[in-house]
Amino acid sequence: MTPDHPIQRGQRYNRIIMVVFAVGVLAFFVGMAVDQTLAGLVVYAVAGLTGVAALLYLRFVSSAQLADERDRRLHERTSGTVVGIFAYVGLPVVIGLYLLDGFTSYTISSTIWGAIYAYAALFLTWGAVYTVYRYRS
Amino acid sequence: MRNDLADRRDASSLSQADLAAEVDVSRQTINAIERGRYDPSLELAFALADYFDCAVEDIFDPDE
Numbered sequence: 001m002t003p004d005h006p007i008q009r010g011q012r013y014n015r016i017i018m019v020v021f022a023v024g025v026l027a028f029f030v031g032m033a034v035d036q037t038l039a040g041l042v043v044y045a046v047a048g049l050t051g052v053a054a055l056l057y058l059r060f061v062s063s064a065q066l067a068d069e070r071d072r073r074l075h076e077r078t079s080g081t082v083v084g085i086f087a088y089v090g091l092p093v094v095i096g097l098y099l100l101d102g103f104t105s106y107t108i109s110s111t112i113w114g115a116i117y118a119y120a121a122l123f124l125t126w127g128a129v130y131t132v133y134r135y136r137s
Numbered sequence: 138m139r140n141d142l143a144d145r146r147d148a149s150s151l152s153q154a155d156l157a158a159e160v161d162v163s164r165q166t167i168n169a170i171e172r173g174r175y176d177p178s179l180e181l182a183f184a185l186a187d188y189f190d191c192a193v194e195d196i197f198d199p200d201e
Contacts, residue, residue, distance in 0.1 A: 005158050006161075007157070007158075007162065007163050008163075011163065068163050069162065069178050069180075070162065070165070070166040071163070071166075073175075
């Protein structure tokens with residue numbers, strides 16, 4: 001496989017973009033650690049937005065191929081496993097919080113409510129996307 | 138699913154990377170197929186069969 005093959009180029013670009021993301025996350029935490037939060041945040045934002053823009057370009061414009069069928073199947077399996085974990089672990093936790101809130105002196109904080117809304121949004125989105133795919137298949 | 142992809146590739150003096158380029162997948166995917174860790178899609182199975190000028194069932198054994 002030549003270095004210019006679309007898949008090999010895609011793998012190379014993908015690795016570079018992951019490094020850019022990692023640098024951004026690292027800068028964010030280093031910034032906080034050395035009391036330069038704003039500088040860290042700026043590097044994080046620039047790295048993150050650059051990475052997203054590069055991924056969008058590679059996916060929709062470039063001839064480089066970011067993933068082959070095995071990569072896509074790995075992504076599908078990973079997504080399915082993560083959603084499964086959130087469903088089977090998260091739902092009992094949410095129900096438990098409701099019960100605690102209703103029957104004990106425990107009160108769900110605004111932060112936890114935010115997490116519950118995000119959790120609900122995740123599954124509503126999953127359901128909407130699944131419905132679209134189901135009707136198209 | 139068992140397959141004789143590695144034998145066919147060796148017989149053709151191809152590297153995994155060469156075969157991967159011929160059927161437009163990554164070298165890692167060819168490696169995973171040869172090791173029996175990944176079952177290819179029908180499209181890829183037909184592409185491999187087409188490349189080696191044989192039938193899909195000549196390369197892949199569904200009973201294994």
